[in-house]
Every structure is written in C-alpha cells, then in structure tokens.
Amino acid sequence: MITFLTVLLLLPRNAGVLVLRAYRAVISPLYGDVCRYYPSCSAYALGAVQEYGLVVGSVRAALRLGRCHPWAEGGIDDVPLKRKRRYALTPFGFVIAASHGKG
Amino acid sequence: MDLLGTILWPLKWVVEALLVAFHSLFSVLGMDYDAGLTWVLSIVGLVIVVRAALIPIFVRQIKSQRKMLEVAPQLKKIQDKYKGKKDQFSREAMSRETMDLYKRTGTNPLSSCLPLLLQMPIFFALFSVLNDAQRSQAGVGPLNDSLAKSFGNATLFGDAPLHDSFASQWTKMVAGQDFNAVVMWIAAVMVILMTASQFITQLQIVSKNMSPETKASPMFKQQRIMLYLLPLVFAFSGVAFPLGVMFYWLTSNIWTMIQQFLVIRNMPTPGSEAAKAREERLARKGKLIATDGDVIVVDEPKKPQRQQPVAKNRAKKQSGPKK
Numbered sequence A: 001m002i003t004f005l006t007v008l009l010l011l012p013r014n015a016g017v018l019v020l021r022a023y024r025a026v027i028s029p030l031y032g033d034v035c036r037y038y039p040s041c042s043a044y045a046l047g048a049v050q051e052y053g054l055v056v057g058s059v060r061a062a063l064r065l066g067r068c069h070p071w072a073e074g075g076i077d078d079v080p081l082k083r084k085r086r087y088a089l090t091p092f093g094f095v096i097a098a099s100h101g102k103g
Numbered sequence B: 001m002d003l004l005g006t007i008l009w010p011l012k013w014v015v016e017a018l019l020v021a022f023h024s025l026f027s028v029l030g031m032d033y034d035a036g037l038t039w040v041l042s043i044v045g046l047v048i049v050v051r052a053a054l055i056p057i058f059v060r061q062i063k064s065q066r067k068m069l070e071v072a073p074q075l076k077k078i079q080d081k082y083k084g085k086k087d088q089f090s091r092e093a094m095s096r097e098t099m100d101l102y103k104r105t106g107t108n109p110l111s112s113c114l115p116l117l118l119q120m121p122i123f124f125a126l127f128s129v130l131n132d133a134q135r136s137q138a139g140v141g142p143l144n145d146s147l148a149k150s151f152g153n154a155t156l157f158g159d160a161p162l163h164d165s166f167a168s169q170w171t172k173m174v175a176g177q178d179f180n181a182v183v184m185w186i187a188a189v190m191v192i193l194m195t196a197s198q199f200i201t202q203l204q205i206v207s208k209n210m211s212p213e214t215k216a217s218p219m220f221k222q223q224r225i226m227l228y229l230l231p232l233v234f235a236f237s238g239v240a241f242p243l244g245v246m247f248y249w250l251t252s253n254i255w256t257m258i259q260q261f262l263v264i265r266n267m268p269t270p271g272s273e274a275a276k277a278r279e280e281r282l283a284r285k286g287k288l289i290a291t292d293g294d295v296i297v298v299d300e301p302k303k304p305q306r307q308q309p310v311a312k313n314r315a316k317k318q319s320g321p322k323k
Helices: A002-026 A041-052 A054-067 B003-028 B036-053 B055-081 B088-105 B114-134 B145-153 B166-174 B181-208 B218-240 B243-266 B273-285 B312-322
Strands: A087-089 A095-097
Touching: A002 A041, A002 A054, A002 A095, A041 A054, B003 B036, B003 B114, B003 B145, B036 B055, B036 B114, B036 B243, B055 B088, B055 B114, B114 B243, B166 B181, B166 B218, B181 B218, B181 B243, B181 B273, B243 B273
Parallel strands: none
Antiparallel strands: A087 A095
16 A cells, blocks of 8 residues: 555656656757756756656756856756655666665 | 746747848848748748857857866876776766866866757747747737738748648648648658758767767767667657748758857867867968967978988889889
8 A cells, every 4th residue: 555655656756757768868869968067957857856756856957957057167066865765766767665665 | 828828928029029020121122021932031040040149158168168178187187097997887977077177177168058948948939930820820929910921821832831741741641631742842851951960960079079088988879879860850850840940940950060060170179080180280380389388380200210321223122112
C-alpha cells in the first residue's frame, strides 16, 4: 500500500524526468554547449525535479534559467540537496523509493 | 486570454510590428502588396532584425573566448590531469573544474541560455501569427484585418499558401481529396536546405573548431551521432510546420552557418585545427603576435645537416636519380 502511494506520489516528477530526458537527448544537442554553468540548465532542471518534485523543481529550474544570461559569471551551480533524502534514482534518472528502507 | 497567450502577447505584437513594417517597406519599394514573395521577404527581414539584435551577446562571447588565451596554461593543466580518463566521473569532474576556472578568471566562453530562450517564444509567436492569419484573423496589434487577409491569402508560385504545411496536404492526399503538390514540394526542398545548413554548421564545429581534448570526450561521440540524426528531426518538423515558419527557421539557420564560419575563421577555439590554420595564415603574413607581444614568423624549415662536400663526379651521380 505504501509503495503504491509512493509510486503515485512520484508519478508527476517521473513524468517530468521523462520529458527532460527526451529534451536532453533530442533538442539539447541541436545547439551544443551554451550554458554558462555546470551543470547545464537542463541538467539542473532534471536534478531539481528529481530532488524537489515537479512543481518546486520547475520553479527552481526557471530561476536558474533566469540566472543564465550573458552577463552572469557562470561557474558551478549545483541543485541544493535536501538534508533528508528519501528517494533513490534509477540509472535512467527515475525517482523511486529507497530500497534500504531507512530514508 | 489563456496564460500562454498572455506571455506571448508582447512578443506577438513585436513580431507583427516587424512583419508589417517590412511588408510596407517592400510595398513602397514597388513589390506586389499581396504577393507571397513580399511576405517571405518580410519574414527574412524579421529574422535579420532578431539575429542582429543578438549580435552584442555574440560579440561578448567572442571577447571572452579571446581572453581564454590567457588562461590556456591553466586549462591545459586541468586537461592534462584528466588525460586518458574517459569514465563519466572524471569527465564530470573535469567539466566542473573547467567551469570553476572560467568563473575565477572571468573568461566564460559560453553564450548562456538566454539567446535560445528568447528565440523560442519568437518562433512560437510567429507560428501563432501565421496560424491566425491562416483564418485571415487580425493579430493582436499592427497586423490589422486587411493585412491579415493579405498574409493569409499570400501564395508562392501562385499556388502555395504560406500558412499551409506538408502534413495538411498529406492528410488531404491520403483522404483522396484535392491536394496541393506545390506546398509539399516547397516544404521538402526547405527541409533539405535546412538539414544541409545545420549539417554544415555542426560539421564546421566538429571538424575544425574543437580542441583535441574535447574530441576525446564521450560528449563528442554523442554530438557526432546527432549530426546524422538531425535530418530526421528536421524532416519531422518540416512536415508539421507552416511554410512561413519554415522560412523563418531556414533563414535563421543560414545566418548561424555564416556567423559560425566567420567566427571559426577569425576567432577559433585555442588548440583546435581552425586555430592552427589561422596561426599559419597569420604567420605567412608575418602578423602573428605571441602572448608576450613578439611577432612570430615561421621560417623555412632548416636543413638538419650540413651538406657534405662531394667530388664533381659523385655530385652528378647523386643529383641524377634523386630528382
């Protein structure tokens, strides 16, 4: 039951992960490296959605895109990680319940 | 008005204003008010204004690329540190350190995501302007009823409306209805031209403007694959988009290609083949300036050894078969 709820809870962000993975595979390579940050904006968006969910993650990604202009210094700008990380990631990037049980 | 419409409203207004301005300019110059060509040229004008507005961003990018020469030794140090390490973690660590170096020295050579972010809505705005014009619907601002009608009814080669797409004609053809082959032909030709221009742009970068370190990375391989997947992407979008939008895209692609050519020729990435070619060109003219300000001139390659003196008879023998 709890696993089912977790899957349901994680559904929106996993849909977001799928969209972002598709974008990064198909559209990103069209214009090459442009981002002034590491990780790039789309990688940041992916990380943010994985860490914070679709809504908060999207807002964070939007803020990051706002920071990525030609007058920005750039540099390293990682997604801030939550203090308590409850989920694990599959190699593809989907978010799943952590297998070890203790979050 | 829905949310997307509200966001696009100012952009649609600007796109319409530019289109109408170019259209009236061309009409005043004596071109046919309702002709497809006049409207296509207006779209080309729109592209030129948009891309020219983005030039300052581009110049900034080039300036920091020049500054990169100063940090080249530090960059080399990082690249040497990760030489031969091709696993994902080393690559990530390397990108991380490189980006940090750019920040510390203020030499970030990348253009940022803003130019792309700006162009996408313009693209969508044009799309929706064309979509409205298709129903001869007035736009949000300068594109009034009569202009919208003119745009909506404008045809190329007397038969291909700008608002039409390959897909719409295909649907008709499959359904056995009357369809417009001219639209399909123009769309197909544009897809080919777009693919060619994008291909050349990418090939220029990949084959000439990359340092050996980048070439060794797994990212490069991915880019290489994309080079051959692109035609599919274009074919797909070329089928779905109206001809007018395609003209915007094609012109923009050609602009990028030429801009890229000029940059690779004049401001290549340090360490790349294009950079070597440029150095040779400059050295031949005696114009190459080293980092310490000295003029570097490439001499004729020196003969490694002194020619041994030989007797006349032997000299004849030697020079015979050698030449």
